[in-house]
Amino acid sequence: MRFEPVRTVRAYERIVEQIEEAVERGDLRPGERLPSERELMVQFSVSRSTVREALRVLQARGLVRSRPGDPNGAEVQPFTPAALHKSMTTLARVDELSIGELVQFRMVLDSAANLLAARLKTPEQLAEMEAAIAAMRASADQGYETFSAADVAFHDAVARASGNKLIEICNDVVRSIVLNLVAGKLADAPELMERSVRHHEEVLEAVRQGDGQSAARLARQTMYDYYETYVPEAQRDALRALLE
Amino acid sequence: MRFEPVRTVRAYERIVEQIEEAVERGDLRPGERLPSERELMVQFSVSRSTVREALRVLQARGLVRSRPGDPNGAEVQPFTPAALHKSMTTLARVDELSIGELVQFRMVLDSAANLLAARLKTPEQLAEMEAAIAAMRASADQGYETFSAADVAFHDAVARASGNKLIEICNDVVRSIVLNLVAGKLADAPELMERSVRHHEEVLEAVRQGDGQSAARLARQTMYDYYETYVPEAQRDALRALLE
């Protein structure tokens, strides 16, 4: 007979587990309130400090949010990729994720999104994409900020049309990291913007016609062209491997 | 003149920020120790509870780990995708991510990994893949557990060979979630295993020959065939869109 080593589990962890499970089971829905800290310390029969440590962890995971003085207790949050975003950002910073790897990942995701969108798009989603491109063209002379916002809107519409929430979320997270990295470096370059608009139109046309392969290939090419100059020469080869 | 709204930032958050930045800057390297809680409460001039709440958050993010009685204080952890894994798991549970979406995401990632691996593989990595497939065949009659472990080893080797840590990590995270979901449902099916081994061999052959397109396509097909029966009929269409 062999015994398992006993894992000493902290009191606050058990509280986290219980509340986490309640949320995942759907017993606690977004918008609902947790009991007050004093009530929780009675229910779990622990001290207030322990309750608070548990709440801090839950808050860090984005499951609840508590404000000082709120008599209704902590609020259960709807899911946001904030926690996901946080850990990916630290990954990018601590583990020295290169800009090349990030752009490459975006190429993979955006490519897949376009492939699927070409097949699954609805007329409303097509209209969104068209509107986004129109906004891109209109803002070409209004500076990088506005242009970038329209660009983001287009890629978001495509990601939504893919019908895969995981693609949508990861796309969103990695994009914001990339945009943060190149922020400042990205000057206003009218000719670059204009070319980008043309490329996006080609992508959209392929999506409209349901030609997923072309849409995916064009999307990869578009992104490569757009970020090429910000990726160190040594890393570009790996990116070009996706273009063949 | 416009003023910014004052965001009241909690004391423990500032502590989290400071330590987080120190880790991200590299001032605190994995393995190094934080000062003890009593020391920290002096340095930040806050109370013990506040320090502890900050440490709980940092621990939830996987940056540090503290154990009772350790005279050296909390230890800075090397980056692990544990936090990433956690938030993706809650995403899968709370936001009702379907098994179809998860498998589809794996198809996208694994496909990209194979495409890149075909181009960037080293002889050592090829040897790893060969060893993994050999282990798969050897364990075909030893039950699902051993077989699955060898299967994981193969996909891991490919992901590493892709040279993209983001692909590697996301692959790992999503795979473990999928395996968790189908756990139990997946009975021992010798003929399924045998077919899977053959498919993996075809993938490996394409990788060996540097034929990225074929490797990617075969990888998608292999995964689809393997998980098809566990994906509800209605969701399979979206998966098949990746096979054309």
Next chain:
DNA sequence: ATGCATTTGTTCGTATGTATC
């Protein structure tokens, strides 16, 4: 619009189990 009661944020003091030297 003004208090009032309640809640969270934070502090301090204390007791207990535990790891290291």
Next chain:
DNA sequence: AGATACATACGAACAAATGCA
């Protein structure tokens, strides 16, 4: 084996913020 320093956990207290009558 003992001493020391540590994290864990408890409880009481005060300030600041919030919601409601």
